[in-house]
Amino acid sequence: MVGGGIAGLAAAHRLRELGPELEIVLLEQADRLGGKIWTRPFAGAPVETGAETFLMRDAGAESAALRLAGRLGLTDALVHPAPVPSALAIDADLRPIPAGTLMGIPVDPAAVADLAPVTNTDVDTGRPLLAPGEDVAVGALVRARLGDAVVERLVDPLLGGVYAGRADALSLQATIPGLHRAAQEAGTLRDAVARAVRAAPRPAGTPVFASVSGGLSRYVSAVAEAARAQLRLGQTVRAVQPTGSGWRVRAAAAGQESEIDADAIVLAVPATPTAQLLRAVEPTAAEAIAELSYASMALVTLALPAGTALPPLSGFLVPAGQGYTVKAATFLTTKWPQLGTEAVIVRASLGRFGDDDVLQLTDESLVELVRAELPRLIGAPLPVPEAVRVTRWAGALPQYGVGHVARVAAARSSLPPTLGLAGAAFDGVGIAACVRSGEAAADQVWRALVDEKGR
Secondary structure (H helix, E strand, C coil): CECCEHHHHHHHHHHHHHCCCCCCEEEECCCCCECCCCEEEECCEEEECCCCCEECEECCEECHHHHHHHHCCCHHHEECCCCCCEEEEECCEEEECCCCEECCEECCHHHHCCCCCCCCCCCCCCCCCCCCCCCCEHHHHHHHHHCHHHHHHHHHHHHHHHHCCCCCCCEHHHHCHHHHHHHCCCCCHHHHHHHHHHHCCCCCCCCCEEEECCCCHHHHHHHHHHHCCEEEECCEEEEEEECCCCEEEEEEECCEEEEEEECCEEECCCHHHHHHHHCCCCHHHHHHHHCCEEEEEEEEEEEECCCCCCCCCCEEECCHHHCCCEEEEEEHHHHCHHHCCCCEEEEEEECECCECCHHHCCHHHHHHHHHHHHHHHHCCCCCCCCEEEEEEEEEEEEECCCCHHHHHHHHHHCCCCCEEECCHHHHCCCHHHHHHHHHHHHHHHHHHHHHHHCC
């Protein structure tokens, strides 16, 4: 197992379920497990420095992350955000995010007309929006059918909140797969959105997101413990090579190189190191994977004095054209009253794909930038914070271009079945997607081992 983020850990755990006696070795370059899941104390509370929640449902069913939490005995430890609305910062006002949309695309365009005027171009021509298997940029489809304002004021900030990218460059198939499927049947975008929503129902009263009491690092620890893998931290994998009977992994730590022979491998690392490792195995697959770009981001977390007044929101998103560097803010102590701290904690996010200049600023400058923009965004002054924390995530969010799903499928099909690929580079961002991806890779290599070795 190469990679100790949640995808690699989920793969290791799934393999342990399939083979209780397997020898599983997990190599991780960092000095800790969890990747972009990392809970750290801040202002007397366990505050996330990266991923904050996981989806409860995926494609209309319980998500892989939720199912795994149940198998780990964490069901009673799950906590959910308070039922507080979020907003969009538009025209010097915080406007509630409209209900009845799918990633900002409305089922009924009239419901968003006061926020984003809709063009009358969503006409049924008697054929589906997309041909079978066709992919398109989200922005291109929505602009053609509902107009620029819907993209720029609704879709772009909502997609940007997840991917830190722009709707005009992101693949519909990769980012909104349910809508992609519906668009191959429906003649209008309105009908496609309605079909996609019906195909993935959420029972009334069911929370959308979950976390774990005490922080998501507890989830990571539970997966790692149950996987019972040999953990080798601080290991940089230099090469993977096929042998007559399996694979040889060459790694280095503190200047010392080592080799491990394995029957199967799961690579659960970002696209660039995956491509580098695959060049000696399958150059065509490596080239396809190397096409994936990433956005970097920074999080500035402020602990404001107790009693600091904030808008009655869980947070807000900022469309790119509004003139701010801050792209989102979360009022953590409003969203998560379970944190149990008297401080008022706000987390601001900065960094969009292609906008790297702001991330070159020092930590102190980033804090000052956030302190200057937040009062303008919420329309009220904010006191001097009692504590601050800056967290930088370089190359954090994959930018799924048009055709991403097909490229990944082709790369996988060209690789031996005992080599699995898992993680956000391939199958979607977010904890739920990464758990699903890791488990699928584990299932793949296990089937290959059964077929080849009769296990």
